[in-house]
Amino acid sequence: MTTAMTLPETSERYDRRQALELLADLPMGELMALAHRERVRRFPGKTVTFVVDTNPNYTNVCATGCAFCAFFRQPGDADAYLLDPREVAQRVKIAADKGATTVLLQGGHHPRVGLKDWQAYIEAIHSACPQVHIHPFSPAEIAFMAEKTHCPVSEVLQALWDAGIRTIPGGGAEILTESVRRVIAPRKAGTEQWLDVCEQAHRIGFKTTATMMYGHVETDGDIIAHLLRLRELQDRTQGFTSFIPWSFKPGQSPLARRVKHPVHPARYVRIIAVARLVLDNFPHIQSSWFSENIPAGQLGLLAGADDFGGVLVEEHVHREAGHDRQATVANVVTIIRRAGFIPARRDSHYRIRETFDPPVTVGTGGGA
Numbered sequence: 001m002t003t004a005m006t007l008p009e010t011s012e013r014y015d016r017r018q019a020l021e022l023l024a025d026l027p028m029g030e031l032m033a034l035a036h037r038e039r040v041r042r043f044p045g046k047t048v049t050f051v052v053d054t055n056p057n058y059t060n061v062c063a064t065g066c067a068f069c070a071f072f073r074q075p076g077d078a079d080a081y082l083l084d085p086r087e088v089a090q091r092v093k094i095a096a097d098k099g100a101t102t103v104l105l106q107g108g109h110h111p112r113v114g115l116k117d118w119q120a121y122i123e124a125i126h127s128a129c130p131q132v133h134i135h136p137f138s139p140a141e142i143a144f145m146a147e148k149t150h151c152p153v154s155e156v157l158q159a160l161w162d163a164g165i166r167t168i169p170g171g172g173a174e175i176l177t178e179s180v181r182r183v184i185a186p187r188k189a190g191t192e193q194w195l196d197v198c199e200q201a202h203r204i205g206f207k208t209t210a211t212m213m214y215g216h217v218e219t220d221g222d223i224i225a226h227l228l229r230l231r232e233l234q235d236r237t238q239g240f241t242s243f244i245p246w247s248f249k250p251g252q253s254p255l256a257r258r259v260k261h262p263v264h265p266a267r268y269v270r271i272i273a274v275a276r277l278v279l280d281n282f283p284h285i286q287s288s289w290f291s292e293n294i295p296a297g298q299l300g301l302l303a304g305a306d307d308f309g310g311v312l313v314e315e316h317v318h319r320e321a322g323h324d325r326q327a328t329v330a331n332v333v334t335i336i337r338r339a340g341f342i343p344a345r346r347d348s349h350y351r352i353r354e355t356f357d358p359p360v361t362v363g364t365g366g367g368a
């Protein structure tokens with residue numbers, strides 16, 4: 001080490017101050033090397049996983065109106081929509097025919113969509129594509145459903161469990177501090193509610209991911225507070241499978257009036273590295289071609305990430321914010337290989353289903 005930072009011994013954890021120093025001060029090369037070392041210690045070998053998924057947002061109607069969101073519409077807007085279960089199932093079928101193995105099912109907080117509608121979506125998808133893993137409804141959506149229907153969160157979760165659901169996407173976390181949520185998502189489930197839904201889900205047996213959306217009004221301290229809240233909960237439940245960060249895309253969102261430019265992709269790489277080091281109880285850290293751009297996604301793989309996210313067959317939320325990216329399995333395999341890793345397609349439980357050829361190694365001469 002060339003810096004004066006006091007890094008913990010291997011068996012110790014980064015505390016708040018040390019984590020802040022990592023994020024704010026450690027030179028980029030050192031931070032990436034440190035995180036990569038930890039990744040290799042946790043996952044020896046060069047495998048980088050990805051999943052082929054689809055995200056047919058079932059509605060863009062939302063009563064919550066987050067300031068960062070360019071996707072939502074008010075009921076009655078000309079382009080407001082609510083898909084019926086048959087339409088959702090048809091879209092999933094089309095995606096499954098193109099290779100999708102998982103459907104990430106999320107939508108706006110629609111005031112008139114009830115638990116029975118959610119069950120109807122699940123049943124329709126399951127009967128049209130029984131082989132597709134259904135990964136539905138963020139903790140924020142579940143909290144909204146519980147409030148709206150005056151039903152305890154535990155009952156909403158139990159209904160999903162009884163419908164055969166076993167994993168839940170960790171969307172809606174944004175930044176888990178109230179000072180930030182008051183500005184960017186004042187009507188959305190708060191920090192404690194979001195964490196409580198995850199904790200109850202983990203206790204039932206669900207696995208969930210955890211997300212973070214940064215690059216707006218948060219401070220470094222907010223990012224570290226977010227990571228530490230996740231780590232504390234993971235210590236209790238071991239229910240998180242992965243951490244998935246992405247940056248705020250101003251697009252046409254109301255928050256774009258205040259935050260005009262997206263943050264530099266180098267910030268993404270730093271956050272992935274810090275997450276690998278601080279979230280010492282999380283198995284997987286995701287770096288994605290989709291969230292930022294291909295080079296940032298590749299650099300994230302050299303900064304502690306072991307997963308490359310999804311090859312999305314259908315997606316609307318980022319597209320509405322002007323962030324339109326498409327890739328095929330062949331593209332993603334090439335991108336991972338060119339970063340020096342061995343691509344492997346996984347399922348939503350992070351089980352490897354198919355391993356692709358390793359990257360070409362260029363010899364340095366000599367040999368027999």
Ligand code: SF4
Nearest residue numbers: 062065066069072108
């Ligand atoms: S982020 Fe989700 S909850 Fe917030 S306005 Fe958009 S759709 Fe609604």
